[in-house]
Amino acid sequence: MTEELTIELPRQSQLFVDECKAKDYYLAAAIATSASLATVRNELKTGRHKGTDYVHFVRERDAIKDRFISIMRECDLTAIVYVSAAKKHSVAREACLHSMLDDIAAQQIRQLTIESDASIDVADRRIIAKRLQELNYADLRYQHRGKKEEPLLWASDAIAWCYNRGGIWKQKIEPLLLDVRFC
Template sequence: MSRYLPRRSHVFVDESKAGRYYIAAAVISPADVVATRSAIKSLRHKGSSAVHFKSERDAVRKAFLRGAALTGVKTVVYIVDGKPDKVARPACLEALIQDLCEAEAERFVLEQDDSLAATDRRIIHAELKAHGNTELEYRHMRRTEEPLLWVGDAVAWCFQKGGSWRAEVEPLIGEVRRL
């Protein structure tokens, strides 16, 4: 169980699957979603429709991390080592859904990956049913539709890169769960 997810949270999830499998869940209280979204949206560079860490320059990455940290947003990072994606992703999603149910989260958004959406929905439905949760709202969205997904993207990318990037992202980390 995550000790970091406050009750009634809204959670925005992205992943990285290079080497280890990471899911980073940005956790925001409902009262802070609008202001945090606006602040995060302002961090993209001019002319860009979204922030995607794997294609950004280092200076843009560092500026984004500093700006995101100023919003107070924190993430819970779920990590699976040494397992193929088809095993690691469900394990991360199951742990995340369990944590969301225990925290009575209101909403969560996963970054849209058309090749995984149907499988994600099956896992999510099964976990919600297993936990008797009929209240949690969830959906898949593209990064251009939801700026708060950029936080999870940044955190997952930094974890995957390691080294100095792991230190750079530390202010955005609330908890790390190794599964």
């Protein structure tokens, strides 16, 4: 059992999740309220480089990264980063998903969106269904979506990349972080 999340998330919070697996394994959950979704999505779209369908931090110029981080701050986005040092990515992902689902059940979150990866979506669904059953929590609706479909996934990508990168990039997103959970 993981420690309890010490902060209270706003009512009607939704989580948007992406990963970074460059060093340790990072699962970043960007948090927005249902009431703010349309506004936040529109603002995040203004952070794209002209001619692109989405923001992917690994390939963006520093100026785009800085502008996007500013937009996330202006939108009052927050995030939780789940970290695992397990060498095998499937083990690390499962540990991070478990910790996140424990937080979701404790905070009574009802909506979760995970960036789709066809190679692991089926495993995710199995892990999520089993863990929710163990937690006796049936109120969560979750979905896998493509990065082109959901701008809030760009925010979780940015947070995971910056946290993994460390240094100045990690410092830039630290004001957004509600917690870092080690799984």
